[in-house]
């Protein structure tokens with residue numbers, strides 16, 4: 001049994017939130033720069049150049065890439081041989097969130113109650129935590145900051161087996177088309193297929209944090225990722241929605257077994273400010 | 282593309298002359314407001330109270346800025362998605378607001394009110410928040426500090442880049458441009 005102090009988790013979460021807020025991943029950065037040269041629309045190229053310059057300012061001056069620094073979503077893959085000491089796990093997560101949003105000049109965007117008491121909690125807590133128990137004696141921490149311009153455009157649908165591949169493609173393309181300019185395209189789509197209502201959504205969220213140069217290991221699903229993003233890029237929506245061929249940078253799919261009667265599909269839309277970071281304790 | 286200089290508060294004649302697709306550089310004071318502030322502004326108007334600022338010919342920017350780090354007037358401050366303000370926007374145009382800035386589509390009611398009152402809808406690039414904040418020279422809270430980032434701020438901007446998304450005739454860049462790149 002390896003002992004890990006709760007304050008180590010706090011420190012790591014703070015570090016990862018700040019890294020994610022200020023530094024875009026090299027995968028998205030280079031995709032945006034490449035498209036800024038190749039998109040056939042001059043307006044699109046101008047928008048993409050602004051995005052690349054914005055990443056640069058954020059990185060060199062340590063300011064947030066986007067003012068909507070989102071809700072902090074924390075995936076903890078906790079080794080089964082780990083014992084967390086010196087405090088509660090959820091408090092350790094929230095303390096990491098609190099100190100990152102305070103010390104990093106990040107916007108506090110969380111309200112206490114969704115319907116009746118929309119009072120800002122003032123420190124962006126609570127974080128949204130998803131825990132998995134995995135073999136080993138380490139803790140894998142992935143932080144993703146999710147703004148709601150794109151979160152609000154996400155959808156889930158309980159397809160049936162007869163809907164087949166075309167049902168999945170049509171649904172995902174429709175989500176991007178209905179979203180149009182709202183989620184700050186170029187977008188990344190995280191898609192979860194299978195499982196139950198909630199596992200589909202969780203897989204979709206996890207896929208928004210997968211590097212965009214990684215593909216599903218199953219060649220059938222990798223081909224599906226490509227097919228959906230090609231269809232979306234053919235819509236012409238373009239960067240910022242003002243026309244062009246760079247609408248979707250990547251579709252990332254995760255699947256899991258499901259029921260004989262069902263085929264849940266969740267599509268989580270993520271903007272070009274795809275902010276995530278990963279560490280291991 | 283040539284940039285059109287637009288000084289704030291807006292000149293209603295210039296607003297009528299702007300066309301969807303024009304690139305503009307905005308200079309002068311503007312007011313910020315998003316979900317919670319819009320709700321309060323429209324409540325005030327409906328109860329016959331004054332707005333916290335004179336709305337005549339003003340531009341409202343839909344933004345909730347991040348806190349300013351030392352040495353900066355304001356933190357990153359890109360546009361938020363505008364449709365959430367659609368329910369309130371016509372009432373504010375009726376009160377004198379002549380321009381809105383945000384990102385994303387607007388409802389038919391908003392576009393109809395824009396035509397009726399002669400208003401313009403600008404777009405700033407969503408997510409280019411650090412870049413945009415460099416063109417904001419000064420920021421002060423003018424109402425409802427309890428709303429935090431959602432409080433109404435007055436920004437002084439200089440050459441802030443934006444594009445006319447919908448003009449006062451209802452021409453709409455989101456409708457005219459994407460079909461040109463559809464395959």
Ligand code: SF4
Pocket residue numbers: 066067068069146147148149150182183184271272273359360361407408409
């Ligand atoms: S959708 Fe993303 S880039 Fe756009 S405003 Fe929201 S967080 Fe920022």
